[in-house]
């Protein structure tokens with residue numbers, strides 16, 4: 268389309284002022300004419316542009332929503348203690364993704380992006396999301412942005428995505444039949460490994476129970492900080508509380524991390540301590556190990572690798588690239604090798620065959636016992652020392668159940684802190700919103716919350732981000748016993 272308006276060149280010799288005055292007048296008229304013409308042209312252009320847009324408006328639209336913008340909070344919504352977010356993230360990119368909810372507008376069309384609702388049974392907005400709404404209500408949230416809420420996956424979808432056992436029978440263990448037999452199972456339970464070691468822990472600390480501690484550990488990006496916050500709010504060692512008359516400075520029995528460092532391999536449990544100040548013995552701490560579906564964990568490592576280094580780690584398309592061709596070309600041939608990785612820990616570096624092998628090796632040290640009695644070593648699935656292994660997925664979707672079991676295991680009492688004024692006395696303190704603080708964890712202005720996590724970690728099967736051949740390579744690497752035990756299969 269042609270639409271141009273050019274101004275005629277002004278006259279050269281202007282002598283008399285009168286002439287000048289009339290010229291000015293003429294110029295003004297010309298200018299107005301041209302202005303109108305231009306405006307008209309612009310309108311036509313805009314119309315044509317809009318017409319093309321209307322005919323090609325995609326079915327799927329992305330809407331960026333942040334917690335800040337969409338949630339109406341009454342009273343003290345901020346979790347005031349310094350804590351890091353659920354995923355140990357420090358990457359802006361990932362932050363952005365967390366704040367972004369993808370909404371299928373063909374199914375959930377709510378034109379007003381600012382519309383707030385109170386989810387309810389009458390219009391169906393509550394259906395399948397009752398659990399999350401109940402949690403949010405304990406934090407005085409009364410309304411939520413309609414589109415944001417629509418992006419929350421239903422409980423049923425979440426359960427399918429976090430219990431991925433190949434074995435149907437195994438899987439159904441975690442569901443309680445709705446009663447009628449034909450009703451689909453709806454009440455699952457979290458997977459907590461190592462509960463048989465609780466009594467050993469309590470026994471070995473029975474002489475001085477006020478010294479008992481609970482401390483998280485786990486690979487990078489597995490929610491260790493989030494768990495320590497949940498425990499800090501909700502679990503107390505009553506012996507310790509009464510001994511120190513509730514003095515919060517002495518702590519209520521929860522530590523930020525295990526003494527050998529939360530990311531440090533378990534083999535350093537007795538060989539390395541992060542802090543110079545020794546407050547308690549190794550046997551006095553119950554480590555809670557966070558494990559995460561390796562398919563989602565590896566992608567998370569690609570976005571935020573911390574101290575892990577491997578070839579091609581920055582190539583978002585191919586990362587985690589568990590194998591690479593030796594000639595640097597295709598992947599999927601015989602001529603390929605595992606993509607070796609280096610990790611640097613507090614006590615020193617470590618090497619693994621691939622990112623998948625790191626996952627096996629690291630969790631293997633917490634899961635298996637190695638006995639070498641001279642006639643060859645054996646590996647068993649009996650616990651090397653008292654500890655619990657808890658899933659990242661379960662602390663997001665079952666924070667209450669998981670916290671309760673951990674607390675009870677360590678001889679603690681699930682209970683509200685006297686100094687915690689953010690929730691009503693006697694209720695569980697759900698961490699709805701977390702502010703990033705802590706060293707190396709990005710600016711405090713970056714936040715995420717429970718809804719973001721439910722959308723992000725519940726909506727999809729983590730395997731969907733991988734190709735068939737990538738899944739094959741991963742399956743060849745990932746420890747089948749660990750995969751099945753935690754239903755990551």
Ligand SMILES: *[C@@H]1O[C@H](CO)[C@@H](O)[C@H](O)[C@H]1NC(C)=O
Pocket residue numbers: 328329
């Ligand atoms: C929507 O998301 C897709 C995939 O992430 C991206 O390619 C596209 O540019 C986004 N569109 C808008 C309008 O943001």
Ligand SMILES: *[C@@H]1O[C@H](CO)[C@@H](O)[C@H](O)[C@H]1NC(C)=O
Pocket residue numbers: 341342343344406407688689690691
């Ligand atoms: C939450 O709401 C209840 C009842 O309206 C109120 O008593 C309580 O103080 C509120 N809590 C906060 C932290 O605002």
Ligand SMILES: *[C@@H]1O[C@H](CO)[C@@H](O)[C@H](O)[C@H]1NC(C)=O
Pocket residue numbers: 327371373374
């Ligand atoms: C969006 O909704 C349409 C119609 O229900 C459906 O065909 C499409 O698969 C949906 N897309 C996504 C990404 O969920």
Ligand SMILES: *[C@@H]1O[C@H](CO)[C@@H](O)[C@H](O)[C@H]1NC(C)=O
Pocket residue numbers: 534535537538
């Ligand atoms: C820790 O120390 C024990 C014995 O003192 C030793 O057998 C073990 O190899 C050490 N582990 C590491 C990772 O250095």
Ligand SMILES: *[C@@H]1O[C@H](CO)[C@@H](O)[C@H](O)[C@H]1NC(C)=O
Pocket residue numbers: 576577578607608609
């Ligand atoms: C890992 O460390 C070894 C030796 O410390 C080094 O030769 C190798 O290049 C490192 N690999 C990567 C991917 O950083």
Ligand SMILES: *[C@@H]1O[C@H](CO)[C@@H](O)[C@H](O)[C@H]1NC(C)=O
Pocket residue numbers: 638640641642645
């Ligand atoms: C060493 O361990 C193996 C396997 O657990 C066992 O069969 C064997 O009897 C043990 N040997 C000794 C000397 O304890």
Ligand SMILES: *[C@@H]1O[C@H](CO)[C@@H](O)[C@H](O)[C@H]1NC(C)=O
Pocket residue numbers: 692693
């Ligand atoms: C909170 O509950 C505990 C135990 O039920 C009780 O002892 C305490 O006085 C309560 N505190 C307040 C402020 O109501």
